[in-house]
Amino acid sequence: EADIYQTPRYLVIGTGKKITLECSQTMGHDKMYWYQQDPGMELHLIHYSYGVNSTEKGDLSSESTVSRIRTEHFPLTLESARPSHTSQYLCASSRPSGSAETQYFGPGTRLLVL
Amino acid sequence: QKEVEQDPGPLSVPEGAIVSLNCTYSNSAFQYFMWYRQYSRKGPELLMYTYSSGNKEDGRFTAQVDKSSKYISLFIRDSQPSDSATYLCAMNYGGSQGNLIFGKGTKLSVKP
Numbered sequence: 001e002a003d004i005y006q007t008p009r010y011l012v013i014g015t016g017k018k019i020t021l022e023c024s025q026t027m028g029h030d031k032m033y034w035y036q037q038d039p040g041m042e043l044h045l046i047h048y049s050y051g052v053n054s055t056e057k058g059d060l061s062s063e064s065t066v067s068r069i070r071t072e073h074f075p076l077t078l079e080s081a082r083p084s085h086t087s088q089y090l091c092a093s094s095r096p097s098g099s100a101e102t103q104y105f106g107p108g109t110r111l112l113v114l
Numbered sequence: 115q116k117e118v119e120q121d122p123g124p125l126s127v128p129e130g131a132i133v134s135l136n137c138t139y140s141n142s143a144f145q146y147f148m149w150y151r152q153y154s155r156k157g158p159e160l161l162m163y164t165y166s167s168g169n170k171e172d173g174r175f176t177a178q179v180d181k182s183s184k185y186i187s188l189f190i191r192d193s194q195p196s197d198s199a200t201y202l203c204a205m206n207y208g209g210s211q212g213n214l215i216f217g218k219g220t221k222l223s224v225k226p
Contacts, residue, residue: 004157033213040122043158043202043216058213070125090157103214104151105157 006091006106013081014114021076021109023091032074033103035090036060043090049074064107081113117141120203120217129226133190137203137217140184144205144215147179149188152200152219161201162188193224 002027013019025032030051035043035058045058049068062084064078074093080083090108094101120137127133135149146165150158164170167181176189184204190197202219 008158042116042118042218045213048213092121092157101146101214102160103164105159107155107157 004091004093004104006089006109008109009107010110011110012112012114015080015082017081017113019078019081019111021089021091021111023074023076023106024072025074025091025093025104025106026072027093027095027104028071029093029095029104030071031094031101032068033092033094034058034064034066034074034076035089035092037064037088037090038107047076081111083113086111086113117215118203118205118217119222123213124221124223126223126225127181127191127193128194129192129224131224131226132191133197133222135188135190135201135203135220135222137186139205139215141215142181142184143207146206147177147186148204148214149175149177150202150204150216152202154199158202192211193222195224195226208220 005024007022032049034047037043044060046062047066049055055066088108091106092103094103118139122127148163149161152158162177164177164179167179170177174191178187200219200221204214206214
């Protein structure tokens with residue numbers, strides 16, 4: 001089982017609140033990712049990082065922001081949550097496997113914005 | 115056209131059946147093909163990955179890639195109720211070039 005952790009697992013908040021979703025990995029992986037997953041839909045990449053002080057936006061536009069101050073930690077922040085942010089957020093990290101990148105996922109955070 | 119197409123199912127089979135899960139893709143530059151399994155309320159976990167065309171077997175699971183048809187498959191032999199999950203295909207260009215592109219996932223239910 002992969003050593004990647006996400007907190008909280010479930011979160012219900014009101015519109016306009018600022019929230020931070022935490023993600024930590026103990027595998028020393030350089031690359032980390034945030035995905036958004038809605039029921040019956042593809043995982044959509046919203047942010048990724050190649051390493052400390054490196055962050056990039058993914059394929060899906062998101063109002064969230066991320067930071068990477070430490071290798072093991074990749075938090076995602078929503079400054080002002082809206083109902084449209086309701087979704088499952090999955091964090092992942094990767095190591096090279098041959099020439100492929102093997103991604104390991106956390107258990108996810110289910111967010112409900114009222 | 116989506117880069118990766120996967121029938122979302124649901125697919126229901128009796129225990130012991132052979133299951134075939136499939137994805138098609140449009141980008142011929144993809145080199146690495148992966149299958150992830152996702153149980154309810156959990157994150158995806160990597161089952162297998164394959165480079166380019168060919169077959170790869172791991173226990174009851176076999177992954178096949180046909181690059182000429184842009185078609186990949188995952189076969190599960192002697193399916194078990196514990197195999198009930200959503201199976202996602204994913205692919206990329208390889209190495210640090212390009213991030214994974216996922217299919218929608220196929221929800222599988224294996225009935226005892």
